[in-house]
Amino acid sequence: MLKFYSGAGSPYAWPVHLALLHKGIPFELTVLSFGNKDHLKPEFVALNPRHRVPAIVDDDFVLWESNAILEYLDERFPEGPALFPMEMQSRARVRRLMHEITCYVSPIARAIGSEIFRKPAAEWNREEIATQRALLAHELAHFEAAMHGDFFEGELSAADFRLYPNLATLKRYDLREPSLGFAAMPGPKLQAAMRRIEALPYFEQTYPPHWR
Numbered sequence: 001m002l003k004f005y006s007g008a009g010s011p012y013a014w015p016v017h018l019a020l021l022h023k024g025i026p027f028e029l030t031v032l033s034f035g036n037k038d039h040l041k042p043e044f045v046a047l048n049p050r051h052r053v054p055a056i057v058d059d060d061f062v063l064w065e066s067n068a069i070l071e072y073l074d075e076r077f078p079e080g081p082a083l084f085p086m087e088m089q090s091r092a093r094v095r096r097l098m099h100e101i102t103c104y105v106s107p108i109a110r111a112i113g114s115e116i117f118r119k120p121a122a123e124w125n126r127e128e129i130a131t132q133r134a135l136l137a138h139e140l141a142h143f144e145a146a147m148h149g150d151f152f153e154g155e156l157s158a159a160d161f162r163l164y165p166n167l168a169t170l171k172r173y174d175l176r177e178p179s180l181g182f183a184a185m186p187g188p189k190l191q192a193a194m195r196r197i198e199a200l201p202y203f204e205q206t207y208p209p210h211w212r
């Protein structure tokens with residue numbers, strides 16, 4: 001059975017978890033604890049020398065990098081619902097969106113998270129948070145404009161799963177200080193797509209337990 005190595009709340013592993021359930025692929029889940037440094041243990045580093053989640057093992061084939069995993073799963077298990085549209089240009093847009101999330105959204109999320117989640121509020125670099133918030137607003141406007149119907153490409157795709165955890169994390173920032181106002185930043189189309197993902201029958205299984 002396919003093995004899936006995840007980490008609770010990882011914005012990279014969460015899309016893979018959603019994709020596996022969406023496609024109905026049987027898998028064995030291992031949730032690594034970053035607190036225990038499971039990702040640095042020799043047995044995991046032997047699988048993924050970058051010691052990051054997500055990683056999958058399919059028979060003796062090991063793969064890491066969330067975007068590559070999402071593409072692999074769709075090709076390896078064509079029988080389940082598709083994660084990438086059939087139409088070539090639509091499929092290219094899904095790939096483009098995934099790269100844009102990796103290149104532009106993830107660094108912003110990392111920068112904000114390293115202030116808000118890693119330090120007490122008294123030590124936050126407020127100027128850095130404001131700078132990153134402005135960059136995020138720009139990105140969210142771009143992604144809002146890329147919505148076509150219920151999801152980016154009408155039908156649910158890997159790009160929707162890939163962005164979802166970054167959007168869900170905005171509420172977590174506000175929990176640290178409600179006046180930050182991150183959760184209200186995504187536009188109405190992105191908010192509606194989030195609600196659609198949250199209504200999926202398997203969504204609850206993927207929700208990070210420590211977020212409850």
Ligand SMILES: N[C@@H](CCC(=O)N[C@@H](CS)C(=O)NCC(=O)O)C(=O)O
Nearest residue numbers: 010011012051052053054065066067
């Ligand atoms: N580009 C990678 C990023 C994966 C990543 O950074 N995962 C984090 C968890 S959110 C991790 O495992 N960090 C552990 C480490 O850096 O040692 C992907 O898309 O899969």
